[in-house]
Amino acid sequence: MTVTSRPVAVVAGIVSAALLLTGCGTTLVPGRASSAEPPITDVAPADFPITGAAETEADVTARNSLADLNDFWAQTFPEVYGEDFPALTGGYFSVDPGDVDESQYPDGEIGCSSAPEEVEQNAFYCPPDSGTSNEDSISYDRAFLQELGDQFGRFLPALIMAHEFGHAVQGRVGYPADDTSINTETQADCFAGAWTRWVADGNASHETIRAPELDDLLAGYYVVRDPPGTDPAAEQAHGSYFDRVSAIQDGFDGGAAACRDNYESDRRFTQAEFTDEELAEGGTGNAPPDEIAAVIESALPEYYADSFPSDLGTDFTEPTIEPFDGTAPSCAGMNTDTNAGFCPDGDIVYYDQTDLAEPAYRDIGDYAVLTAVAIPYGIAARDQLGLSTDDEDAIRSATCQAGAFSGAALNGEVTSIALSPGDFDEAVQFLLAYGKDPTVFPDVGLSGFQLVDVFRQGYLYGLTACGLQA
The missing domain is CATH 1.10.390 (Neutral Protease; domain 2)
Structure with missing residues (x-):
């Protein structure tokens, strides 16, 4: 991703090795084995023959x-x-x-x-x-x-x-x-x-x-x-x-x-080739860590300043985005132990560089960091509209808004940022890895699966699908 008048820096995920599932590309990564409940009944081999089966x-x-x-x-x-x-x-x-x-x-x-x-x-x-x-x-x-x-x-x-x-x-x-x-x-x-x-x-x-x-x-x-x-x-x-x-x-x-x-010739895909410039920079697309804050502080306000009037018929007032290291900004009535959030007292979106941005960047990629900030930014947008900011509706809406922003950026509608292959993958990884973390998301009972789904809805249908109507 890039900011106007700054060197081009793009965002992408981890490059994996090739493996086929009728041609699927993959690599094995550390997982959390979580066996589903045992089957209700096993099918007898004689009732459903599989040639060569060893009954493993x-x-x-x-x-x-x-x-x-x-x-x-x-x-x-x-x-x-x-x-x-x-x-x-x-x-x-x-x-x-x-x-x-x-x-x-x-x-x-x-x-x-x-x-x-x-x-x-x-x-x-x-x-x-x-x-x-x-x-x-x-x-x-x-x-x-x-x-x-x-x-x-x-x-x-x-x-x-x-x-x-x-x-x-x-x-x-x-x-x-x-x-x-x-x-x-x-x-x-x-x-x-x-x-x-x-x-x-x-x-x-x-x-x-x-x-x-x-x-x-x-x-x-x-x-x-x-x-x-x-x-x-x-x-x-x-x-x-x-x-x-x-x-x-x-x-x-x-x-x-x-x-x-839904699988006609006009279906939208996020997969894309790296540009020559991205390949010359190593083919990972990750922006240097010290450039990410500037990208966030430029791209999110640009998107909301354009989309609020066009989609919702109202102007948007830009909140302050404030990264911090270890100690959150003081905010009356707010739990400042969280690593990301919105403080209505001062109209501040804050996020912890040490405990959130750095590990998310290291373990997933830089678009994970942008997603982490985009969600409390969506909470700030709801606050301006007089909507709830700390319940399930708020988290669904804010995550949907992050998807709508990402879709607009992918389509070139946010001029201060350029997405690169793997960005949306990193958003999914972030939502699954951090979706149940109470230091990032309020505990409103949403699963990572549900968060990915509402992010997808925002990507597909835009800001008007994100519950922002009073």
């Missing part, structure tokens, strides 16, 4: 989720597409590429692959037109799924199965309008989100997930994002972290019908 924990999870996915789509497909769902004809395949028993696989084929290494650290759907004997099938590396489950909780492997099953749905109804990889892959994520909501609502016979575990599920999906700077038009593009979790939430909120309808 990953195989049991895959079988349970695939059985529930068949039930979900048998119910949902007629409602959304007006016809019965044709069951997969090619079957399901499990393999541990490091320990292969070739006798388990007829003709030596694992799905539509003839080599175990093609399945390594992967899961994929083989479409009906592949020209192989096992077309219309799903295959997965069970060792890889086990690793993901150990790091991020049991439901993440189930979500990956739901993504691949989403491709099977596409194999029956066709692919999104422009048939680009990023649209196709995020639509499959959306289908997975619709199934996840169905499971969360208690409709599944085998899988379960509780609402608090949705945070860990989104956190784990970081591993399947494309590396920042990936060309969104690339043959195997899957989307940024934000693009992918946004698609999951699209399905979670709107169901499979939203997935059917």
